[in-house]
Amino acid sequence: MIDVTAVFDIGKTNKKFFLFDKDFKEVYKEYISFDEIEDEDGHPTENLSELQKWLKGVFENILNASEYNIKAINFSTxxxxxxxxxxxxxxxxxxxxxxxxxxxxxxxxxxxxxxxxxxxxxxxxxxxxxxxxxxxxxxxxxxxxxxxxxxxxxxxxxxxxxxxxxxxxxxxxxxxxxxxxxxxxxxxxxxxxxxxxxxxxxxxxxxxxxETSINMNYNGKRIKIGVGIHDSSSALLPYVRSIKKKFVLVSTGTWSISLNPFTEKPISENGESINYMRINGKPVKATRLFLGNEYKIQVKKLDEKFGVKDNYHRSVKFDYDIYTKINKDFKNRFKWEGFSTADMPTETSIPQETYEEAYHQLMTELVLLQIKSIKDVIGDDAIKRLYVDGGFSDNDLYIKLLSHHFRDKKLRTTDSSLGSALGAAISISDTKLNSKFLRKNYALKKHVPFIIK
Known part of the structure; x- marks a missing residue:
């Protein structure tokens, strides 16, 4: 039997269950999603009784499984x-x-x-x-x-x-x-x-x-049960535990959230940031940008305009000559839909003749917003390292442009769909993480800025 830590990772859409071995490698996973129900005002909401039933059912099955010995369980939501x-x-x-x-x-x-x-x-x-x-x-x-x-x-x-x-x-x-x-x-x-x-x-x-856990007896088994953790703080934890130098984590997806766990000034002067909290009660300064949502909207429009397939944007690679051409007489061309900025035009206008050029224009504008968000979260802190995870970590233009604009910083990308679940497992373990952890568990990659011709 393998000794494992069980984690329920509950998102708004997907409910996930993981088992991790002693090296925090995933050995089992299970996914489900429920239809939302309505509250008394007709607003959609989580089906709490179905969720509770599923949690207990999954846990009972795993307790009875002959190949796993559950030592601990925790929850990230x-x-x-x-x-x-x-x-x-x-x-x-x-x-x-x-x-x-x-x-x-x-x-x-x-x-x-x-x-x-x-x-x-x-x-x-x-x-x-x-x-x-x-x-x-x-x-x-x-x-x-x-x-x-x-x-x-x-x-x-x-x-x-x-x-x-x-x-x-x-x-x-x-x-x-x-x-x-x-x-x-x-x-x-x-x-x-x-x-x-x-x-x-x-x-x-x-x-x-x-990090508190409660020892319980389940069917004669002693199991350590964690008190649960908020998912954004959980996703940050493996980085905090394994990296000794100060850094900012840019967690990308529908929202792009930049997290600074080392700030001396968690209270933002401009009121544009929010706070999260580390597991020891220390504040984490955060800025957020509706980046993935906007990307999805604008890419769909580009797909229709140029008559390309839905996933064509994934194949576009950074082109230095196109980027130089756009920047020669740079102008903001996109009117955003999910938010507004002071310098955006009243209507979107795309003079570019190819999809590749228009896509470079879009990514240049989106990355400029991302840069501002990262600079706001860094503030006056002496931070030399940036980590990017989530959906944009494998977007060639996003990464190339970000590393170009932050040439004074070391940029790394990580790949872990397990982020918050892994954090929940780590928070109730006594294991010390070393600097090799991200490389082994998160496919850590280094990036260098492109050469300016």
Whole structure:
């Protein structure tokens, strides 16, 4: 039997289960996705009972499997989500989706009590006030659904709720509290005063370190059960544990999130950044850009304009001559759809005659936005290393242009679809990671800037 650590990695779309051996190599995986259900207002939300049923079923099967010996289990999930439990440990409400619109009256009354808004956002490391801040969900429940709020014994962040399913012990931990919840005051290193004034601390369980585990007996087996971890903090953990020098991680996908775990100034002066938290409670300054979403929209338009197949963009490689031509009289050509910038035109205009040229124009403009996002997160910190993972790590133009613009930094790409799951496994292990870990487990690649002719 192989000794393994089990991890449930729960995303909004895909629910995954992994087993890792002692060297953190994946030895087993299982995926599932559920149709969303609707809350009482008809807004789509997670099917909590189906999720719970699946978790228990998968775990029972693995416990009975003759080839694996489960030593530990942990949970990584998306943030900004609470499960509210009554005195019997039953969920009182649906798992409200953080995309659900929040009543403007609630936001207004909150700002009147605890504003000014800019000051509040800076102290709590938030970008806006919405249900993306799970603390606002508690305020909304208290003032809009008081009869339900009165019945809440504990409100658990989603990673800790999954742990609770297996242990029956309600807990809170730093990475879930610290991810743009509006609950944590980064200047005081404690819950923000509003949490105490609204008496929310009474329903928030005791805070423990993310590395905490609880020893439980399952069918006569001793198993270490972790308290769960927020997925963005989890994805950062293998880097923090294995790299000794300061770095910024650019985690790309639908959102491109730049994470600076070494900042001395987590509170952004320009209000454009958000905060996450490391497992030891230290702040991580982060900036975000809706990069993958915009890329998808604009590439689809280019495909239609030039009559090429859907995946043609994947084959386009960086061409120095095209790039030089675009930069000779550089002009922003694309009108963005998922966000707006000061220098974008009112309409998209593509004078280029080939797909390759238009694609180079698009990537040049997108990478300029990415550079600003990375510079904002670095601030005044002396950081010489950049790591890029996720969808854009194998985009030739993105990487070439990024390494060109950051010629003074060492750029590395990593390839791990396991990021947050691996972080969850590492957080409850006593294993020390060395500098070879990323090379062995993450296909680490070095990149050098192209030669300027």
């Amino acid at each position: 998306y943030g900004a989500s609470f499960v509210h439990l009554d005195e019997n440990g039953e969920a009182l409400t649906p798992l409200y989706n953080y995309t659900k619109p929040l009543d403007e009256g609630i936001v207004k009354s909150f700002i009147e009590k605890y504003g000014p808004k800019e000051d509040f956002l800076k102290k709590t490391g938030c970008f806006d006030l919405s249900l993306l801040n799970s603390g606002l969900q508690l305020y909304w429940l208290k003032h809009s659904k008081p009869e339900i709020f009165k019945k809440i014994k504990y409100s658990l962040h989603l990673p800790q709720y999954l742990s609770y399913i297996f242990t029956g012990i309600p807990l809170s931990e730093y990475t879930s509290i610290g991810c743009h919840t509006a609950l944590w005051d980064y200047t005081k290193k404690d819950y923000h005063p509003w949490v105490y004034k609204e008496e929310l601390h009474k329903i928030l369980p005791p805070i423990v370190s993310t």
